[in-house]
Amino acid sequence: MSKTPSLDVSPADPMNDPAALVGVIEQIFDSVLITTTDLELPGPAIVYANSAFCAKTGYSAAELIGQTPRILQGSGTDQAVLERLKHNLLNGEFFEGCTVNYRKNGEPYMVRWNIRPYFSEQQNRSYYISVQREVTREVALEQTHQRVVESVVEGIIAVDPSGHVTLVNPAGQTILGKPDQAAWIGESWQVLFGSLSSDDVTDLVQPITRVLQTGATLTGHRSQIKRPDGSLLDIEMSVTPLQLSPDSELGCVIILRDNTDQRRFEKRLWNAANRDALTQAYSRRFGDEIIAREIQRAEADQTPLALVYFDIDYFKSVNDTHGHDAGDYVLKTLVATVTDRLRQTDYLIRWGGEEFVVILPATTGEMAMTVAEAIRLRVASTELDHGLGHVEISAGVAQYQLHEGFRAWFRRADEALYEAKGAGRNQVHSA
Numbered sequence: 383m384s385k386t387p388s389l390d391v392s393p394a395d396p397m398n399d400p401a402a403l404v405g406v407i408e409q410i411f412d413s414v415l416i417t418t419t420d421l422e423l424p425g426p427a428i429v430y431a432n433s434a435f436c437a438k439t440g441y442s443a444a445e446l447i448g449q450t451p452r453i454l455q456g457s458g459t460d461q462a463v464l465e466r467l468k469h470n471l472l473n474g475e476f477f478e479g480c481t482v483n484y485r486k487n488g489e490p491y492m493v494r495w496n497i498r499p500y501f502s503e504q505q506n507r508s509y510y511i512s513v514q515r516e517v518t519r520e521v522a523l524e525q526t527h528q529r530v531v532e533s534v535v536e537g538i539i540a541v542d543p544s545g546h547v548t549l550v551n552p553a554g555q556t557i558l559g560k561p562d563q564a565a566w567i568g569e570s571w572q573v574l575f576g577s578l579s580s581d582d583v584t585d586l587v588q589p590i591t592r593v594l595q596t597g598a599t600l601t602g603h604r605s606q607i608k609r610p611d612g613s614l615l616d617i618e619m620s621v622t623p624l625q626l627s628p629d630s631e632l633g634c635v636i637i638l639r640d641n642t643d644q645r646r647f648e649k650r651l652w653n654a655a656n657r658d659a660l661t662q663a664y665s666r667r668f669g670d671e672i673i674a675r676e677i678q679r680a681e682a683d684q685t686p687l688a689l690v691y692f693d694i695d696y697f698k699s700v701n702d703t704h705g706h707d708a709g710d711y712v713l714k715t716l717v718a719t720v721t722d723r724l725r726q727t728d729y730l731i732r733w734g735g736e737e738f739v740v741i742l743p744a745t746t747g748e749m750a751m752t753v754a755e756a757i758r759l760r761v762a763s764t765e766l767d768h769g770l771g772h773v774e775i776s777a778g779v780a781q782y783q784l785h786e787g788f789r790a791w792f793r794r795a796d797e798a799l800y801e802a803k804g805a806g807r808n809q810v811h812s813a
Contacts, residue, residue, distance in 0.1 A: 407432050408432050408433050410432060410513075411434060412434060412514060413438050413439075413513070413516075414432040414435060414514075415511075415512040415514065416429050416500075416509050416511050416512070417429060417450075418510075419509060421471060426510065427448055427449070427450060428446045428448065428450070429447065435514065438485070439454060439483075439486060441486050454484055455484070456483075456484040456488075458490055459483065459484075460482065466479065470497075471497065471499070471510065476497070476498050477496060477498075478495070478496040479494070480493065480517065491516050491518045492516065492517050492521040492522075493515070494514070495512055495514035496512065498510070498511055536553055536554075536638065537550070537553045537556070537558065537637065537638035538636075538637060538638075539551075539571075539635070539637075540636075541634050543625075543630050543633045544631070546568055546570060546571070557607075557615065558574075558638075559613070559615075571590065571636075572587055575587050578607040578608055586605060586619065589603055589621065590634070593621040593623050593632075593634055594623065594631075594632045594634060597623045597632060599620070599621065599622050600619070601620045603619045604617070604618050604641065605619060607638075615642060616641040616642045616644075616645040617638050617641050618638075618641045618644075619636065619638055620637040621635070622634060622635045622637075655668075656668035660710055661716075661717040662714075663738065664729055665731070666733055669732075669741075672729050672731065672741055673741060674788070676729075677787075677788060680743070680782055681785070684784075685744050686744060686745055686782070687742070687743055687744070687745065687781070688742040688746065688749065688780065688782065689739060689779070689791060689792065689795050690740040690754045690757070690779050690795070691733070691737070691738075691777065691778045691780075691798075692757070692776060692777035692799065694712070694736040694774070694775055695773070695776055696774075696807075697709065697712070697735075697773070704768070708768060715766060716738075716775075717732075719757075719760055719761055719764050720757050720760075723756055723757050724753075727743055727744070728740060728743070740757075746781055747779060747781030747813075750779045751810060751812050754810045755810050758774070758777060758810055761773065762774050762775075776808060776810075777798075777809075777810045778795045778799030778801070778802060779798060779810060779812045780812070780813035795813055797813060798812055798813040799811070
């Protein structure tokens with residue numbers, strides 16, 4: 383039978399107990415230290431240290447007994463933690479903390495420990511029992527994770543099962559528009575994301591709610607947020623549900639990516655592919671797609687659809703007299719003038735040279751005549767720079783007739799434009 387490590391049972395010893403109890407403590411993986419309760423220097427005094435404590439610190443039991451635990455402290459020990467320790471113990475309270483201790487050879491290590499008062503009725507005196515565990519690797523890993531979280535460009539927001547925000551990294555604070563984590567910690571995520579939404583931007587509360595209700599991950603959700611200063615920011619949001627235990631409610635991690643530059647880049651690519659480079663009107667190629675789609679919609683919904691086909695009168699003389707740069711300026715000014723008169727649902731297409739087509743959804747021929755006449759008057763009254771004076775347009779208008787197709791429809795508008803030219807220009811005619 384192996385010999386149980388002995389503990390000197392004496393008036394100064396906290397244990398008036400069989401050696402079996404010592405054997406149990408000796409088998410504990412964590413370090414255990416028992417001291418007197420004198421917190422003023424040179425105390426407290428160590429009266430017992432288990433084998434795990436000795437192995438961890440490099441001190442033998444003989445070297446520790448009678449010494450103060452202060453021999454484990456050094457320059458890296460957090461004095462604020464020690465002050466809290468003293469405060470708790472003086473008030474008879476449980477203490478738990480983490481700081482740097484030093485082994486006998488001077489090597490620092492991170493320790494997480496707790497201390498609780500213990501009163502021995504047999505001894506009629508009190509002691510402190512401390513259970514300690516080295517967490518050097520865990521703290522290093524935690525710090526690494528923290529540095530990663532703080533360094534990533536994506537905003538990271540953690541929400542606990544009770545629905546409160548527990549983490550907002552620096553990138554998240556920037557994206558949210560409040561560079562102060564304390565402004566968000568403890569806040570309800572619904573209040574937070576509700577404040578980022580408005581009538582102008584997509585509601586973010588609903589997609590996050592669906593994740594928490596269904597447990598399904600959300601990725602690549604594009605939207606906008608309205609920050610406290612009123613600015614709008616394009617974002618891409620992903621939400622991953624988190625469950626701490628099978629019976630607990632879901633929390634989540636929300637990743638926000640500032641998508642402003644990406645959106646701008648995508649818009650530039652789209653414009654390059656679908657807009658006329660000079661005037662920024664829609665290109666002829668994209669115009670074909672627009673027309674096909676609007677015809678299909680008009681056929682399906684039985685709604686009116688109108689087309690205005692116009693060009694600039696005597697545009698060749700502008701180029702011949704003033705040069706092509708002046709001609710380019712006239713075209714760009716014309717597009718800006720016409721666009722300002724159109725609805726968001728209308729389409730202005732550069733058909734070629736100085737020719738343009740306007741597609742007017744949900745518009746009758748009579749209504750289109752009114753629009754075309756307003757455009758003609760606006761163009762004619764626009765004063766051009768560089769001594770160019772004014773330009774005028776002629777236009778032909780045609781309402782789409784069910785099942786006639788684009789060719790027949792456009793031909794009628796073209797004929798109306800030809801009639802306007804023949805009647806003296808600067809006019810609008812209807813097919």
